[in-house]
Amino acid sequence: MSAIAQPIPQGTIASRVGRRAQDWIPALAVFGLGIASWQWLIPDVFHVKRFLLPRFSAVMSTFWHQRGLLWSAGWFTFKEALAGFALGCAVALVVALVLSRWKRVGSAFMPYAIAANAIPIIAFAPITNAWFGLLSPWSKIVIAAVLCFFPVLVNALRGLTSVDPESIELMRSYAAPERTIYRRVRIPTSLPFVFTALKVASVLAMIGAVVGDYFGGSTRSLGVQVQSSVSLSQFETAWAAILVASILGIAFYSAVALAERLVLGWHPATGGASE
Amino acid sequence: MSVVSIRNLSKSFGGGRVTALQGINLEVERGEFVSLIGPSGCGKSTLLRIVGDIIEPTSGEVTVNGKTARRARLDRDYGIVFQSPVLYEWRTVAKNISLPLEMFGWDRGRRARRVEEMVRLVELETFEGHHPWQLSGGMQQRVSIARALSFEPALLLMDEPFGALDEMTRERLNLELLRIWAEIGSTILFVTHSISEAVFLSTRVVVLSARPGRIAGIVSVDLPQPRTAATREDPRFFELVTEVRERLHAAGADEVLEEAAFE
Numbered sequence: 102m103s104a105i106a107q108p109i110p111q112g113t114i115a116s117r118v119g120r121r122a123q124d125w126i127p128a129l130a131v132f133g134l135g136i137a138s139w140q141w142l143i144p145d146v147f148h149v150k151r152f153l154l155p156r157f158s159a160v161m162s163t164f165w166h167q168r169g170l171l172w173s174a175g176w177f178t179f180k181e182a183l184a185g186f187a188l189g190c191a192v193a194l195v196v197a198l199v200l201s202r203w204k205r206v207g208s209a210f211m212p213y214a215i216a217a218n219a220i221p222i223i224a225f226a227p228i229t230n231a232w233f234g235l236l237s238p239w240s241k242i243v244i245a246a247v248l249c250f251f252p253v254l255v256n257a258l259r260g261l262t263s264v265d266p267e268s269i270e271l272m273r274s275y276a277a278p279e280r281t282i283y284r285r286v287r288i289p290t291s292l293p294f295v296f297t298a299l300k301v302a303s304v305l306a307m308i309g310a311v312v313g314d315y316f317g318g319s320t321r322s323l324g325v326q327v328q329s330s331v332s333l334s335q336f337e338t339a340w341a342a343i344l345v346a347s348i349l350g351i352a353f354y355s356a357v358a359l360a361e362r363l364v365l366g367w368h369p370a371t372g373g374a375s376e
Numbered sequence: 377m378s379v380v381s382i383r384n385l386s387k388s389f390g391g392g393r394v395t396a397l398q399g400i401n402l403e404v405e406r407g408e409f410v411s412l413i414g415p416s417g418c419g420k421s422t423l424l425r426i427v428g429d430i431i432e433p434t435s436g437e438v439t440v441n442g443k444t445a446r447r448a449r450l451d452r453d454y455g456i457v458f459q460s461p462v463l464y465e466w467r468t469v470a471k472n473i474s475l476p477l478e479m480f481g482w483d484r485g486r487r488a489r490r491v492e493e494m495v496r497l498v499e500l501e502t503f504e505g506h507h508p509w510q511l512s513g514g515m516q517q518r519v520s521i522a523r524a525l526s527f528e529p530a531l532l533l534m535d536e537p538f539g540a541l542d543e544m545t546r547e548r549l550n551l552e553l554l555r556i557w558a559e560i561g562s563t564i565l566f567v568t569h570s571i572s573e574a575v576f577l578s579t580r581v582v583v584l585s586a587r588p589g590r591i592a593g594i595v596s597v598d599l600p601q602p603r604t605a606a607t608r609e610d611p612r613f614f615e616l617v618t619e620v621r622e623r624l625h626a627a628g629a630d631e632v633l634e635e636a637a638f639e
Contacts, residue, residue: 265462267460267462268464270425270430270456270458271456271458273430273449274428274430274449274454274455274456275452275479275480276450277479281479285475285479289466292466367465367466367467367468
């Protein structure tokens with residue numbers, strides 16, 4: 102409380118980069134060890150068979166030689182994930198606004214939303230295939246959307262309703278209508294909650310799209326690539342496809358995290374100093 | 377004409393089961409600094425919120441500037457300061473101060489000029505670009521005061537604004553508040569549970585009894601203006617503190633007496 106504002110010690114750029122590098126050394130060492138044991142320790146010392154885990158170099162070589170096919174499949178599935186994310190999150194945010202505004206409606210629906218949040222939605226994937234057609238991207242988009250929907254709804258609602266009462270009293274003293282209270286107080290207060298949920302949702306959307314593919318989908322999709330490669334004993338291709346899915350998943354998560362940093366620059370937790 | 381006029385005001389909660397305030401009559405004249413003091417739970421904060429039309433009374437009448445409390449709120453006749461600063465974390469100091477001005481549709485240039493004046497008034501000149509979490513508690517409360525005063529309300533409602541601060545900061549902000557009050561000449565209604573703070577700041581101290589809150593007495597503070605750090609050592613200051621304490625005691629407010637023992 103009594104921490105007087107003071108400039109964050111900065112030093113020169115070079116010394117900061119140096120310090121950064123030192124912080125990263127342990128993580129890089131673990132990464133190197135992991136790759137080395139994948140390449141040599143696991144196949145040569147533990148004699149783990151190729152169909153269980155192919156050598157790192159073999160996966161890498163497949164990843165390189167089949168890059169055209171893999172990335173186009175990856176892009177195909179990523180688009181499903183992205184569409185599902187956009188749809189699920191947009192609907193969740195609108196529903197959260199409605200439920201927070203009309204508390205009666207909110208308290209009627211909330212227990213079910215929280216319960217639904219605990220349901221393994223992915224179990225519905227075969228059903229959505231039946232609803233929207235096996236080869237239609239919509240069956241995957243919908244499963245990804247439903248996966249995103251509940252965590253975003255629950256978090257956004259919590260954010261919108263966790264405003265401290267004096268903030269609302271202050272707005273009341275300015276004779277602010279409800280719409281202004283939302284714009285000036287409730288929505289900004291909810292943003293840290295919403296971004297936490299969006300990060301979770303970005304991961305879930307990718308899982309939903311890939312797993313949706315497993316239950317049948319276009320041959321151009323990544324999930325189908327993984328499945329058919331395994332059935333053809335092309336384990337390197339399956340692992341390379343999983344690598345593509347991981348890279349896309351991490352990129353998606355990072356994009357949302359970056360958006361969070363840009364939007365919540367003011368927030369102490371995001372480390373945003375004002376000057 | 378009184379700035380605040382309260383007649384036969386009562387407030388009960390829970391469908392009449394708990395009576396918070398009973399039969400309150402009070403007139404606050406222009407330029408006065410009136411403190412409400414009483415044990416916790418006596419309804420002093422409730423009374424302040426009723427004047428601000430944030431809570432509705434059960435019965436009785438409140439007028440502010442000769443209008444109903446509702447009309448006065450809609451006309452933005454008062455500024456309010458709470459115990460917590462209630463600053464918006466995503467806004468800088470300058471942006472927090474200009475919040476009401478934005479809402480009242482002031483243009484950019486006029487807003488910038490007023491924010492500059494306010495920042496100077498509360499002596500936070502180099503902190504305009506800072507975010508609230510970068511400030512100390514006392515500085516945050518000064519921002520909150522600047523925001524309340526930014527649109528020049530005729531009345532300032534303050535609900536234990538220094539209650540969460542340490543004694544040193546509180547005494548400094550007391551002096552600062554008096555300087556601001558003298559400078560802008562507004563009327564202040566101030567809730568506190570500190571006897572010495574009430575006596576030091578006020579022109580009148582209104583003593584409320586324990587629940588249900590009734591006015592147990594009003595002490596006129598005849599200490600000379602402007603008040604300074606030396607005022608706290610004035611024998612008259614001690615007499616008045618004793619007088620307020622005795623009134624509180626008579627009103628059955630032993631809790632405040634315990635707190636006062638530490639001051």
